[in-house]
Amino acid sequence: MATIIKSISFQNFYNYYGSFNDNTYLFKEGINIINADNNMGKSKFYNGILWILKSTVYDSDLKRMVSANSSFQKMASGKVINEETNFNMGVNITFLDCDSKYSVTKSVQFSKNGNSWNTNEKLDILQTIENRDIPVLDTFDKEKIIKKIIPTELINYALLQGESMEDLVDLSSHNGLSSTIETLAGIKNLIEICEISKELSQKTKKLSNEKEKEINSSNNRVEELVQESELLENRIDSTKTQIETYKTELSEAKKKKDNLEAILLNAQNREKFRGVQKTLQNEINHYKEKKNNKLKNINSMLFSEYSPWILMGLQDQIMLFDNRRQELTAAIATQKVIDNPIKLPEGSPDIPSLKRMIRMEFCEVCGRQAPRNSDPWNHIKLVMERPGDKEKSSKNDFGSFYSNIQTTIGAFSLSIPKIAQTILEYREKADELEDIIIQKEEEKENAKLEFLNAGGSETGSDNTDKQNISDYTLAEKDILKYDELIRKGELSLNQWRARLKQIDVEIKSISTNSEIEKYRQFKEIMASVEYILNNSRERIFDEILKSLEINANRKYGELTQGNLSAGGKLSFTKQADGTVQVSIKNVNDGELTGLGTGFQRMKQLSIIMAIISSKIGNKQFDYPFISDAPFSEFGDNFINNFFKIAPNVFSQSIILIKELYDPMSENYLNDLGIKILKKMENGVIPGTFYVNVIEEKADTTNLVTKNKCYKG
Amino acid sequence: MDGSQLRDLIGQKRPRYKEQYRTLIESISKKGDSSGKGDFSSFGAFYQTYMYAIVIGIKLDKQNFIQASEKTNDFFVFSQWSPTSIRDYILMMLLNKSEDFGFKLVELENAGTEAIEAFVIELIRQIEGYANAGFEYLQTKWDNENMKFRNPFVFVNFLEELS
Structure with missing residues (x-):
């Protein structure tokens, strides 16, 4: 029965903030899709599996695999690091294998110590037997259980990342190919027998030679020939070893050349995207400065001379002050009227004269009677009793003080009512600038990805390309050098082998002793055994290669079915150095060039499927196939075909993908995503469908990924 | 006494603030730097912070008078506060309230020098009352909602909250 992963859970692992319960994915047989946009946790998910299986993680800053225990702090959720001083980070995988259920948890306990963190890694495994969870304590047993998820020798084919697929299916590497074929054919025993037969053959040769010398001790010529034979055997052995070394070096040089070729071909793209990044960075700096x-x-602006925001909503005060001033002016005017009555003309009667006129009841001014209490009498009395003259009506005059204030603040009566609107517009402008910066950052990030995809290096300078050209020339020279050394070595081997045959013939003609004949026969039999076994090994190797070619082409045909441009035919050619070159041929058996990265990657995927099919025959692959972003260069047709044929090859696959994601859609699915989800809901494609979402916009340190299960 | 003499009299006063708000004032003011750099949003000169606090106090319609026993610090002389238009606006708002603190403008016109001195002292006391009420409000925000001060719009936000 196949191994089936039932669930994968995370606790405070990268974006997966919170408990295991908060971050659980339940899986089934068939295809399990996790659809997520960039930065929404696909590679982090994949890293969780890498941590459990290989104790490594992919460091996206360094662009390489690193040991997990050197990266714990990066693996922990930024949010939890900011919030807690003691917490656990972990990954849990539960799986079924031959009716047994296992739960594997790798976790790290974090505790803050000053400015640094203390970490303690743990591996806990539970085996469920008859509904009881039994802890597995033995370290060796724990390792064995982890290998049940995916065995070490199959990890390269069952666990892959789209971007590094080429490195995983390493048919160009001498050792890589050998180990692949050995894994596929299960010929480890045969290889061991080959080694034993070689050893036995050498021993029988030695024995035979010693007997020749012993029996023909008086014959100098035989002794000379035996000595020459031993010398040649030694030379053959050391040359064979040397040729193996040359083959490995040749294989390395070829790989280096291929890698550099790809990098150099992309130099133009690198230059373009290097420029785009620089331009965008300048624009970002400009907008950041503007925003700052x-x-x-x-x-x-709060204290602006013309429209100070600090006075927002206080415009009524100006009117109030104006009213106060008008009231003050009116009050001062009234007081003046009271304080300054009518002044009498020059020559008017003085107070004693007026007193006399009142007493005499006679007006001396007009010469008429003025009886007591009559109007003329009362008038004379009023004039007499009028208040005395004052120098001034008030002591102070603050008019200029108030007037200056009113002049200074006068313009505000028009500007203050507009402040609220000005602030609103100001905020909108700042938000607009922030939006532009975010958009430019995204564009720059995309340009960076294009740059990296074109072989660019984050740490490398512009001089890296020059270094690459020099390395490429060196690799080409190495290839020529090792080809020549191998050719010369094999030529020598052939000459020496021919000479050995001559020596054998000559010795036989000189010495005809019947006793030595037994040893000679024994030596020849062992040499034949060695030859037959090695030949078998070669034949099996060739057969497997042929089978791989047939299988890979079948898968390649299925994957490219319906595509408008013909993808050609995969051709596997064994090279002199023992490696295999896989090329794509056109209908006339010529090399098909100019195919896009999608086709190239599909070629790799076909080979992986072929390798897996070759291993398992017509059955399904017994282990989960887990892949991160394998489709980044594929079109819809490729993706559709993959989902159609994958369930026939893999009993369970977990696919982390972004090509079904649409951030603008309500359910985050594009048309292809909706189609595939419907097929899953209708049972056409078996499995589960998850979408990762970011509920709250944040920078990478506070990013929190949540999952939505569309099809469980 | 004429208007310019009254202005001079007010202008030479140094309004005070309570010692308990010194740390806050230093945190949200940057002497000689009006750029607002740093982790927290901040004003330029101290007197701008003081004017802001007065406006907050007026908007709250609340005063926090300095008690005789309280430790205080003197501020920059009133005449040197700038922008002068905002300083005068504050003065105008206080004059609008003069009857509330016992002084009719018309009576000032007839008042003697001692009475005018008393008016100016009360006017400054009123300014201090509003400013320290503003500082009290800002101190509470600083203590309880400190993260808000990382927002460049923080001081505008407070004004809007009180509008």
């Missing part, structure tokens, strides 16, 4: 200036200016 705007934000820095806010507090100046």
Whole structure:
């Protein structure tokens, strides 16, 4: 029965903030899709599996695999690091294998110590037997159980990352190919027998030679020939070893040349995207400066001369002050009237004269009677009792003080009512700048990805390309050098082998002793055994290669079915150095060039499927196939075909993909995603369908990924 | 006494703030730097912070008078506060309230020098009352909602909250 992963859970692992329960994916047989946009946890998910199986993780900053225990702090959720001083980070995989259920948990306990963190890694495994969870304590047993998920020798084919697929299916590597074929054919025993037969053959040769010398001790010629034979055997052995070394070096040089070729071919793209990145960075700097200036200016706006935001909503005060001033002016005017009555003309009667006129009841001014209490009498009395003259009506005059204030603040009566609207517009402008910066950052990130996809290096300078050209020339020279050394070595081997045959013939003609004949026969039999076994090994190797070619082409045909451009035919050619070159041929058996990265990657995927099919015959693959972003260069047709044929090859696959994602759609699915989900809901494609979402916009340190299960 | 003499009299006063708000004022003011750099949003000169606090106090319609026993610090002389238009606006708002603190403008016109001195002292006391009420409000925000001060719009936000 196949191994089936039932669930994968995360606790405070990268974006997966929170408990295991918060971050659980339940899986089934068939295809399990996790659809997520960039930065939504696909590679982090994949890293969780790598940590459990290989104790490594892919460091996206360094662009290479690193040991997990050197990267714990990066693996922990940024949010939990900011919030807690003691917490656990972990990954849990539960799986079924031959009716046994296992739960594997790798975790790290974090505790803060000053400015640094103490970490303690743990591996806990539970085996469920008759509904009881029994802890597995023995380290060796734990290792064995982890290998049940995916055996070490199959990890390269069952666990792959789209971008590094080429490295995983390493048919161009001498050792890589040998180990692949050995794994596929299960010929480890045969290889061991070959080694034993070689050893036995050498021993019988030695024995035979010693007997020749012993029996023909008086014959100098035989002794000379035996000595020459021993010398040649030694030379053959050391040359064979040397040729093996040359083959490995040749294989390395070829690999280096291929890698550099790809890098150099992309130099133009690198230059383009290097420029795009620089331009975008300049634009980002410009907008950041603009935004910073705007934000820095806010507090100046509070105290602006013409429209100070600090006075927002206080415009009524101006009217109030104006009213106060008018009231004050009116009050001062009234007081003046009271304080300054009518002044009498020059020559008017003085107070004693007026007193006399009142007493005499006679007006001396007009010469008429003025009886007591009559109108003329009362008038004379009023004039007499009028208040005395004052120098001034008030002590102070603050009019200019109030007037100056009113002049200074006068313009504000028009500007203050507009402040609220000005602030709103200011905020909108700042938000607009922030949006532009985010958009430019995204564009720059995309340009960076294109740059890296074109072989660019984050740490490398512009001089890296020059170094690559020099390395490429060196690799080409190495290839020529090792080809020549191998050719010369094999030529020598052939000459020496021919000479050995001559020596054998000559010795036989000189010495005809019947006793030595037994040893000679024994030596020849062992040499034949060695030859037959090695030949078998070669034949099996060739057969497997042929089978791989047939299988890979079948899968390649299925994967490229319906594509408008013909993808050609995969051709496996064994090279002199023992490696296999896989090329794509056109209908006339010529090399098909100019195919896009999608086709190239499909070629690799076909070979992986072929390798897996070759291993398992017509059955399904017994282990989960887990892949991160394998489709980044594929079109819809390729993706559709993959989902159609994958369930026939893999009993369970877990696919982390972004090509079904649409951030603008309500359910985050594009048309292809909706189609595939429907097929899953209708049972056409078996499995589960998850979508990762980011509920709250945040920078990478506070990013929290949640999953939505569309088909469980 | 004329208007310019009254202005001079007010202008030479140094309004005070309570010592308990010194740390806050230093945190949200940057002497000689009006750029608002740093982790927290901040004003330029101290007197701008003081004017902001007065406006907050007026908007709250609340005063926090300095008690005789309280430790205080003197501020920059009133005449040197700038922008002068905002300083005068604050003065105008206080004059609008003069009857509330016992002084009719018309009576000031007839008042003697001692009475005018008393008015100016009360006017400054009123300014201090509003400013320290503003600082009290900002101190509470600083203590309880400190993260808000990382927002460049923080001081605008507070004004809007009180509008």
